[in-house]
Amino acid sequence: MIGSGDEDETSDRAGSSGHAGSTGRADSSSRAGSSGRVSSADRAESSDPADLAGAVISWFAENARDLPWRRPGFTPWGTLVSEFMLQQTPVIRVVPRLAEWLERWPTPAALAASSPGDAVGAWQSLGYPRRALWLHAAAVTIVERHRGIVPREVDALLALPGVGDYTARAVSAFAYGDRHPVVDTNIRRVIARAVQGDAEPGPPNGKRDLAEMAALLPTDRTDARAFNAGMMELGAVVCTARAPKCELCPLRASCAWRAAGYPEFTGKRKTIQKKFEGSDRQVRGLILAALRARHPEAVSHAVLSALWPDRLQFDRALAGLLADGLASLTADGFTLPTS
DNA sequence: GAAGCGTGGGC
């Protein structure tokens, strides 16, 4: 069951820079036999979904990082909060904020009883502060419509603000153990490489991505949960976007990308993000940082406008924050959102 | 479907 722990390949090259050299070995000669049980060595090179899942699950059992949401007794609410925070924010930056949040707001009802401004303030520098607003609104909905209990069903979760396809499935699968394919950026990359032989997954396609993960998902609920988590972990620490550590990968013997000699990506790249320096996003961030620093006190327009030289762009950014509900105008000046 | 949305770290 330890899967592919043993080394049968010595030509791992995918380490530091580029994958140019490695011709790989395309010997599909030793694929798993046609029938019955598969030896550990055969399983390592098999393209059978069950063997891929088994290898990932075994690897995850031994290599999972010790993270808060993997502790016994972690609540569904904790899972929901962590998933919001992890949307586009690295694990290392989430961990300390998550601890603060769950100590301050151990239940949806606790957060719902606070103001959205408190939520945005406690979000600190996690980025994309509208997530704090959505999480607060989700807590209110959970109290009003779900008796303060984080919903278990994907459809109910999807109805919460800020919860999309990934988060809904992650909460149902990880907090409640239900069997759903979960697809995030890590899993899309692992599938692209190990199964499809491509260096990158290309732009997301909800239906197709879900179907691909579903085709690999073990039938057993416990296995399915471990497989979802293990695939994400594999993509996060081994099958990384840059400089993947192929020599440590439990799928190296069967990886289609490796077998093909690590071809470069030729498909459509995802759209590149515009430069942050000088952007509206930067100005919004500066304004919000000032409001956070003073919260719950108000900050005058004069003080805020001194943060950015371009008056037109400043006004646009501030108006945007007000429109988004991330700032409020009071008699004393601007604040984080009140009620 | 593309664009907009924060912030910080790695190479």
Place this chain on the structure above:
DNA sequence: TGCCCAAGCTT
């Protein structure tokens, strides 16, 4: 240094 990337979601 500048660019890419990070457990996405909404419009």
